[in-house]
Amino acid sequence: MKQFEKRITVGVLIMLIYLPSLAEDIRLSPPQFQNDVSLYEALKNRRSERSFSEKELSLQQLSDLLWAAAGVNRPDSEKRTAPTAHNDQEIDIYVALKTGLYLHNAKDHILVFIHANDIRSKTGKQKFTETAPVNLIYVADYDKMKGDEESKKFYSATDSGFISQNVYLYCAAEGLATVVRGWFDRKELAAEMNLRPEQHIILAQTV
Numbered sequence: 001m002k003q004f005e006k007r008i009t010v011g012v013l014i015m016l017i018y019l020p021s022l023a024e025d026i027r028l029s030p031p032q033f034q035n036d037v038s039l040y041e042a043l044k045n046r047r048s049e050r051s052f053s054e055k056e057l058s059l060q061q062l063s064d065l066l067w068a069a070a071g072v073n074r075p076d077s078e079k080r081t082a083p084t085a086h087n088d089q090e091i092d093i094y095v096a097l098k099t100g101l102y103l104h105n106a107k108d109h110i111l112v113f114i115h116a117n118d119i120r121s122k123t124g125k126q127k128f129t130e131t132a133p134v135n136l137i138y139v140a141d142y143d144k145m146k147g148d149e150e151s152k153k154f155y156s157a158t159d160s161g162f163i164s165q166n167v168y169l170y171c172a173a174e175g176l177a178t179v180v181r182g183w184f185d186r187k188e189l190a191a192e193m194n195l196r197p198e199q200h201i202i203l204a205q206t207v
Protein backbone atom coordinates (compact mmCIF):
# COMPACT_ATOMS: atom_id res chain seq x y z
CA MET A 1 0.00 0.00 0.00
CA LYS A 2 1.30 3.44 -0.86
CA GLN A 3 2.26 5.73 2.02
CA PHE A 4 -0.54 8.16 1.16
CA GLU A 5 -3.21 5.43 1.16
CA LYS A 6 -1.89 4.11 4.47
CA ARG A 7 -2.26 7.56 6.01
CA ILE A 8 -5.87 7.85 4.77
CA THR A 9 -6.72 4.41 6.19
CA VAL A 10 -5.24 5.35 9.58
CA GLY A 11 -7.14 8.68 9.45
CA VAL A 12 -10.46 6.94 8.74
CA LEU A 13 -9.82 4.46 11.58
CA ILE A 14 -9.12 7.28 14.01
CA MET A 15 -12.34 9.05 12.91
CA LEU A 16 -14.36 5.87 13.45
CA ILE A 17 -12.94 5.53 16.97
CA TYR A 18 -13.63 9.16 17.92
CA LEU A 19 -16.93 9.87 16.12
CA PRO A 20 -19.22 7.96 18.51
CA SER A 21 -17.74 9.82 21.47
CA LEU A 22 -18.87 13.14 19.94
CA ALA A 23 -22.49 11.97 19.96
CA GLU A 24 -22.63 12.07 23.74
CA ASP A 25 -23.69 14.40 26.50
CA ILE A 26 -20.95 16.59 27.91
CA ARG A 27 -20.66 16.60 31.68
CA LEU A 28 -19.76 20.14 32.78
CA SER A 29 -17.59 20.97 35.77
CA PRO A 30 -18.78 22.91 38.82
CA PRO A 31 -18.19 26.66 38.42
CA GLN A 32 -14.63 27.62 39.17
CA PHE A 33 -14.12 31.27 38.44
CA GLN A 34 -10.37 31.88 38.12
CA ASN A 35 -10.41 35.54 37.20
CA ASP A 36 -11.29 37.39 40.35
CA VAL A 37 -12.47 40.46 38.49
CA SER A 38 -14.53 43.03 40.36
CA LEU A 39 -18.07 43.72 39.28
CA TYR A 40 -16.94 47.25 38.46
CA GLU A 41 -14.22 45.93 36.10
CA ALA A 42 -16.67 43.57 34.41
CA LEU A 43 -19.23 46.32 33.90
CA LYS A 44 -16.52 48.67 32.63
CA ASN A 45 -15.42 46.10 30.04
CA ARG A 46 -18.86 44.90 28.94
CA ARG A 47 -19.27 45.43 25.20
CA SER A 48 -20.42 43.84 21.97
CA GLU A 49 -17.71 42.55 19.69
CA ARG A 50 -17.99 41.25 16.15
CA SER A 51 -14.57 39.78 15.60
CA PHE A 52 -14.00 36.29 16.98
CA SER A 53 -11.13 33.85 17.34
CA GLU A 54 -11.78 30.27 16.25
CA LYS A 55 -10.04 28.97 19.38
CA GLU A 56 -12.23 26.57 21.37
CA LEU A 57 -13.17 27.48 24.92
CA SER A 58 -11.84 25.11 27.56
CA LEU A 59 -14.39 22.81 29.17
CA GLN A 60 -14.04 24.84 32.38
CA GLN A 61 -14.76 28.07 30.51
CA LEU A 62 -17.80 26.51 28.86
CA SER A 63 -18.97 25.24 32.26
CA ASP A 64 -18.48 28.65 33.89
CA LEU A 65 -20.12 30.45 30.96
CA LEU A 66 -23.29 28.34 31.16
CA TRP A 67 -23.43 28.49 34.93
CA ALA A 68 -23.12 32.29 34.76
CA ALA A 69 -25.79 32.43 32.03
CA ALA A 70 -28.59 30.69 33.94
CA GLY A 71 -27.05 28.06 36.20
CA VAL A 72 -28.51 26.87 39.48
CA ASN A 73 -27.02 29.11 42.19
CA ARG A 74 -29.32 27.94 45.02
CA PRO A 75 -29.51 24.15 44.90
CA ASP A 76 -32.16 23.99 47.66
CA SER A 77 -34.74 25.79 45.56
CA GLU A 78 -33.16 25.11 42.15
CA LYS A 79 -33.33 28.83 41.44
CA ARG A 80 -30.97 30.34 38.92
CA THR A 81 -28.41 33.11 38.29
CA ALA A 82 -30.96 34.85 36.06
CA PRO A 83 -34.49 35.75 37.20
CA THR A 84 -37.64 34.67 35.33
CA ALA A 85 -41.19 35.94 35.65
CA HIS A 86 -43.15 33.67 38.04
CA ASN A 87 -39.95 31.61 38.30
CA ASP A 88 -41.13 29.86 35.12
CA GLN A 89 -37.51 29.11 34.05
CA GLU A 90 -38.77 28.91 30.48
CA ILE A 91 -35.58 29.87 28.63
CA ASP A 92 -33.60 26.90 27.41
CA ILE A 93 -30.05 27.54 26.31
CA TYR A 94 -29.03 25.59 23.25
CA VAL A 95 -25.32 25.50 22.47
CA ALA A 96 -24.15 25.28 18.86
CA LEU A 97 -20.59 23.98 18.69
CA LYS A 98 -18.49 22.68 15.80
CA THR A 99 -19.25 19.15 17.05
CA GLY A 100 -23.01 19.61 17.09
CA LEU A 101 -25.98 21.02 18.93
CA TYR A 102 -26.46 20.59 22.69
CA LEU A 103 -29.02 21.69 25.28
CA HIS A 104 -27.88 22.96 28.66
CA ASN A 105 -29.55 21.02 31.45
CA ALA A 106 -28.99 23.54 34.25
CA LYS A 107 -30.17 21.27 37.05
CA ASP A 108 -27.57 18.58 36.35
CA HIS A 109 -25.14 21.01 34.64
CA ILE A 110 -24.82 18.79 31.59
CA LEU A 111 -24.81 19.55 27.88
CA VAL A 112 -27.38 17.17 26.46
CA PHE A 113 -26.49 16.04 22.95
CA ILE A 114 -29.17 16.90 20.38
CA HIS A 115 -27.49 16.16 17.05
CA ALA A 116 -24.09 16.18 15.40
CA ASN A 117 -24.73 18.88 12.78
CA ASP A 118 -22.66 22.04 12.87
CA ILE A 119 -25.45 24.66 12.65
CA ARG A 120 -23.36 27.64 13.78
CA SER A 121 -23.82 29.41 10.43
CA LYS A 122 -27.62 29.09 10.78
CA THR A 123 -27.60 30.91 14.12
CA GLY A 124 -27.06 34.28 12.47
CA LYS A 125 -26.67 36.20 9.28
CA GLN A 126 -23.26 37.57 10.20
CA LYS A 127 -20.17 35.79 8.87
CA PHE A 128 -18.46 35.37 12.25
CA THR A 129 -21.19 32.99 13.44
CA GLU A 130 -19.81 30.30 11.09
CA THR A 131 -16.45 30.04 12.81
CA ALA A 132 -16.78 31.44 16.33
CA PRO A 133 -16.47 28.47 18.71
CA VAL A 134 -19.76 28.94 20.59
CA ASN A 135 -23.17 30.23 19.58
CA LEU A 136 -25.79 30.20 22.33
CA ILE A 137 -29.46 30.19 21.33
CA TYR A 138 -32.07 31.32 23.85
CA VAL A 139 -35.32 29.44 23.30
CA ALA A 140 -38.52 30.12 25.23
CA ASP A 141 -40.68 27.09 25.93
CA TYR A 142 -44.21 28.53 26.09
CA ASP A 143 -45.42 25.24 27.60
CA LYS A 144 -43.52 26.17 30.78
CA MET A 145 -45.10 29.63 31.01
CA LYS A 146 -48.17 30.96 32.74
CA GLY A 147 -50.41 33.68 31.28
CA ASP A 148 -51.64 34.63 27.84
CA GLU A 149 -49.72 34.77 24.55
CA GLU A 150 -48.86 38.47 24.94
CA SER A 151 -47.39 38.07 28.42
CA LYS A 152 -45.45 34.97 27.28
CA LYS A 153 -43.92 37.00 24.45
CA PHE A 154 -43.09 39.90 26.74
CA TYR A 155 -41.60 37.88 29.62
CA SER A 156 -39.61 35.51 27.43
CA ALA A 157 -37.95 38.57 25.88
CA THR A 158 -37.15 40.16 29.24
CA ASP A 159 -35.96 36.85 30.73
CA SER A 160 -33.60 36.25 27.80
CA GLY A 161 -32.16 39.71 28.37
CA PHE A 162 -31.07 38.81 31.90
CA ILE A 163 -29.32 35.68 30.66
CA SER A 164 -27.63 37.61 27.90
CA GLN A 165 -26.30 40.22 30.31
CA ASN A 166 -24.95 37.48 32.59
CA VAL A 167 -23.08 36.12 29.57
CA TYR A 168 -21.82 39.62 28.72
CA LEU A 169 -20.47 40.08 32.24
CA TYR A 170 -18.87 36.63 32.35
CA CYS A 171 -17.19 37.32 29.00
CA ALA A 172 -16.02 40.75 30.15
CA ALA A 173 -14.48 39.16 33.26
CA GLU A 174 -12.92 36.29 31.32
CA GLY A 175 -11.60 38.41 28.42
CA LEU A 176 -13.85 36.70 25.85
CA ALA A 177 -15.61 38.40 22.96
CA THR A 178 -19.40 38.23 22.75
CA VAL A 179 -22.40 39.78 21.05
CA VAL A 180 -26.09 39.13 21.54
CA ARG A 181 -27.98 38.84 18.27
CA GLY A 182 -31.50 39.04 16.93
CA TRP A 183 -30.59 38.92 13.24
CA PHE A 184 -31.20 35.35 12.08
CA ASP A 185 -33.79 33.37 10.16
CA ARG A 186 -36.07 32.08 12.93
CA LYS A 187 -37.91 29.58 10.76
CA GLU A 188 -34.75 28.08 9.27
CA LEU A 189 -32.99 27.93 12.64
CA ALA A 190 -36.00 26.35 14.38
CA ALA A 191 -36.05 23.65 11.68
CA GLU A 192 -32.31 23.00 12.10
CA MET A 193 -32.89 22.61 15.85
CA ASN A 194 -35.95 20.34 15.52
CA LEU A 195 -37.98 22.63 17.81
CA ARG A 196 -41.59 22.03 18.80
CA PRO A 197 -44.20 24.70 17.81
CA GLU A 198 -44.34 25.86 21.45
CA GLN A 199 -40.60 26.63 21.44
CA HIS A 200 -39.75 30.16 20.29
CA ILE A 201 -36.25 31.36 19.53
CA ILE A 202 -35.71 34.72 21.21
CA LEU A 203 -32.05 35.63 20.76
CA ALA A 204 -28.67 34.15 19.93
CA GLN A 205 -25.31 35.09 21.40
CA THR A 206 -21.88 34.39 19.99
CA VAL A 207 -18.92 33.78 22.29
Ligand SMILES: Cc1cc2nc3c(=O)[nH]c(=O)nc-3n(C[C@H](O)[C@H](O)[C@H](O)COP(=O)(O)O)c2cc1C
Pocket: 046, 047, 048, 049, 050, 126, 179, 180, 181, 182, 183, 184, 203
Ligand atom coordinates in the same frame (compact mmCIF):
# COMPACT_ATOMS: atom_id res chain seq x y z
C1 LIG B 1 -32.08 42.58 21.43
C2 LIG B 1 -30.74 42.85 20.78
C3 LIG B 1 -30.48 42.37 19.52
C4 LIG B 1 -29.24 42.58 18.91
N1 LIG B 1 -28.98 42.03 17.70
C5 LIG B 1 -27.75 42.16 17.16
C6 LIG B 1 -27.42 41.47 15.95
O1 LIG B 1 -28.22 40.75 15.35
N2 LIG B 1 -26.17 41.62 15.47
C7 LIG B 1 -25.23 42.39 16.10
O2 LIG B 1 -24.10 42.46 15.60
N3 LIG B 1 -25.50 43.03 17.25
C8 LIG B 1 -26.73 42.93 17.79
N4 LIG B 1 -27.01 43.52 19.01
C9 LIG B 1 -25.96 44.26 19.73
C10 LIG B 1 -26.20 45.77 19.68
O3 LIG B 1 -25.96 46.25 18.37
C11 LIG B 1 -25.26 46.44 20.68
O4 LIG B 1 -25.63 46.05 21.98
C12 LIG B 1 -25.32 47.95 20.58
O5 LIG B 1 -24.73 48.39 19.36
C13 LIG B 1 -24.57 48.63 21.72
O6 LIG B 1 -23.23 48.19 21.78
P1 LIG B 1 -22.63 47.56 23.12
O7 LIG B 1 -23.35 46.27 23.39
O8 LIG B 1 -21.17 47.37 22.86
O9 LIG B 1 -22.90 48.55 24.20
C14 LIG B 1 -28.25 43.34 19.60
C15 LIG B 1 -28.54 43.84 20.88
C16 LIG B 1 -29.75 43.59 21.48
C17 LIG B 1 -30.00 44.11 22.87
